[in-house]
Amino acid sequence: MPAGEFPIYRGTGTVDATGERIRRRAEPPPWRVFDGGPVTRLDRDAPVGRRLPDRARSAPYQADEATVRMVNVALHLRRPLLVTGDPGTGKSTLAYAVAHELRLGSVLRWAITSRSTLGSGLYHYDAVGRIEEASTRPGEEADIGRFIRLGPLGTAFAPYELPRVLLIDEIDKGDLDLPNELLDVFEVGEFGIPELERIAEGRPEVRVRPSDQGDRVTVRDGRVRCKEFPFVVMTSNGEREFPPAFLRRCVQLDLAQPDRERLQAIVEAHLGAEALTESAGLITDFLGRRERAQLATDQLLNAVYLLHLAGGAGEADRDELVEVVLRELSGPA
Known part of the structure; x- marks a missing residue:
């Protein structure tokens, strides 16, 4: 197995103009290989968000050596990065800085509240809209893909050619069971959409909308499965402890106050x-x-x-x- 290049993310803020550094990651560990498809092309020049500078310039985020090291560990191991620290230390901004430097397109942000559920992060099915369209067009088969929109989490696990960047902001504000529920998605890299699984025999492929403004992605046999594990940044203000099984599957980074x-x-x-x-x-x-x-x-x-x-x-x-x-x-x- 050929060795990869460890410093994929360098923390300088200077955009990788060739876009090749992310492709020079080490091969994933055997237990972190995913084979989702059909593969969707990533718009690498889409704005990452947060009004970062033009791609020809450096982003203002200042990463220290420990941050750069742990980001690269997460990238190579295909594991989520759990970032803790006081308010204002740059936990959320880190996701945008990585997307900016590595040209990984728009950041998918899932802001967690006490009402957030795993399902709300995965997808939304507009059943009412589909019924209304069926009533106005009797005898016509509606395109069910038009009524399914992937959430930020679901979009991140669609089979893109390169990893999407997903920010799960303030995960400690969510329900106590949410971290454990996320584990299954993080481990298997896929999830099912029951509305599509029920029709998979007759319609094995359906194109659905992502959470951002990108092109539709193809779901095969009713299941969304990633091709490249996303770069996941989960932020926490340290308001509660997480289950050991969850922590064991994360790369952990504690951001200190800047000197x-x-x-x-x-x-x-x-x-x-x-x-x-x-x-x-x-x-x-x-x-x-x-x-x-x-x-x-x-x-x-x-x-x-x-x-x-x-x-x-x-x-x-x-x-x-x-x-x-x-x-x-x-x-x-």
């Missing part, structure tokens, strides 16, 4: 060198406050923007504006 050097790099990447030069004192102030209270990096960016780019304060009211923007997150509303 001064990384904060400077983040400010410069987002707002430019001039803003960085003018905000040295503000960064020192932010670090001092963060030692005493919970603060997020985007609060610092907001403060730098208001004070140095938006002309939001003179010397007289600078301190008051800083107090408003750098308010402790765990304090009273």
